[in-house]
Amino acid sequence: MKVRTEARRSAIVLAAAELFQEVGYERASMNELARRFGGSKATLYGYFPSKEALFVAVVETLATANLADAVDDLAQVDEKSIPLKEQLTRFGERMLHVLVNDEKAIAVYRMVVAESGHSVVGQLFHESGPAQSIEAIAKLVSAAMAREELRRTDPKVMAQQFFALLTAEINNRVFQNPPPPVSETEVRAKVHRAVEMFLMGAVPRQGKAEQAGR
Numbered sequence: 001m002k003v004r005t006e007a008r009r010s011a012i013v014l015a016a017a018e019l020f021q022e023v024g025y026e027r028a029s030m031n032e033l034a035r036r037f038g039g040s041k042a043t044l045y046g047y048f049p050s051k052e053a054l055f056v057a058v059v060e061t062l063a064t065a066n067l068a069d070a071v072d073d074l075a076q077v078d079e080k081s082i083p084l085k086e087q088l089t090r091f092g093e094r095m096l097h098v099l100v101n102d103e104k105a106i107a108v109y110r111m112v113v114a115e116s117g118h119s120v121v122g123q124l125f126h127e128s129g130p131a132q133s134i135e136a137i138a139k140l141v142s143a144a145m146a147r148e149e150l151r152r153t154d155p156k157v158m159a160q161q162f163f164a165l166l167t168a169e170i171n172n173r174v175f176q177n178p179p180p181p182v183s184e185t186e187v188r189a190k191v192h193r194a195v196e197m198f199l200m201g202a203v204p205r206q207g208k209a210e211q212a213g214r
Contacts, residue, residue, distance in 0.1 A: 004046065004047060008047070009047050009057075010061070011037070012033075012037060012039075012044060012047055012048070012054070013054070013057050013058055013061050013062075014061075015033060015036055015037045016028070016033055016054050016055070016057075016058050017058045017061075017062055017104070017107075017108070018036075019032060019033050019036060020055065020058060020111055021107050021108075021110075021111050024111065024114065024115055025051075025055060025111070025115045025119050025121045026115065026118065026119045028051070029051075030044050030045070030051060030054075033054075052120065052124060055121065055124055056124055056127075056128050058108065059108060059112075059124065059125050059128040059129060060128055060129075062102075062104040062105055062107075062108050063098075063102075063104070063105040063108040063109065063125075063129060064105075064128055064129030064132075067094075067095060067098060067129050067130075067132070067133055068129075068132065069094070070090075070091050070094040070095055070133070071132050071133055071136040073090070073091075073094075074087065074090075074091050074136045074137070074140060075136055075139070084140070084141075084144050084149055084150075084199075085195060085199060087140060088137075088140075088162065088195045088198070088199075089191055089192070089195050091133075091136075091137070092166050092191035092194060092195060093187055093188060093191050095133070095166060096166060096167075096170065096182075096187045096190060096191055097184075097187055099167065099170055099173075100170055100173060100179070100182040100187065101181070101182060106173065106174070106179065108125075109174050110174055112125045113174055130163065133163065134156065134159045134160055134163055135156075135159075137159035137162055137163065138155040138156045138158070138159035139155070140159075141155045141158050141159055141162070141202070142155040148204065149203070149204075150202045150203060150204070151202060151203065151204045151205065158202060161198065161201075162194070162198045165194040165195075165197055165198050166190075166191065166194045168194065169190045169193075169194075170182075170190070
């Protein structure tokens, strides 16, 4: 029985990433990947039960690993000890740093955009990264609603709105070749604007207008 190794798994993921980016998800085959990798389909399936599972591994390795770390940090924060604005800012800065400066992550995003209309790539990508981030933010804002720091509404919708604000100024980078570099100062400024805009619409409104909306 052959022993699986993390190094071999990582090599398969990197080879698959190159293949997906070169020919697209739909046209990529396990046969071709085995040929390029220099192994067999049996070896590939020993590590990944399907092409879908392999694609998820590519996404998690190259595009959303740092996002997952940011989500974990967000989940471990004591909401009472760190202000909501600071928590949102920390998460936003970690998220944007990946989205604007990681060339491998940008390449994966481009491939997802190109393939989403005619394959399951978009759904797989969303479930492997953005959905987890939105869920973590939803829990954060739900706790803030319970403390009456934010107005009561659907926390998932509010999380989606915050996520959209964070990416509003960088979405066009997927279509730029090459996208211009973004400094840490610019990242912080973009996140600051997103957080300020989010809180401006999310904090409880005072007076009769708020009462009428309840």
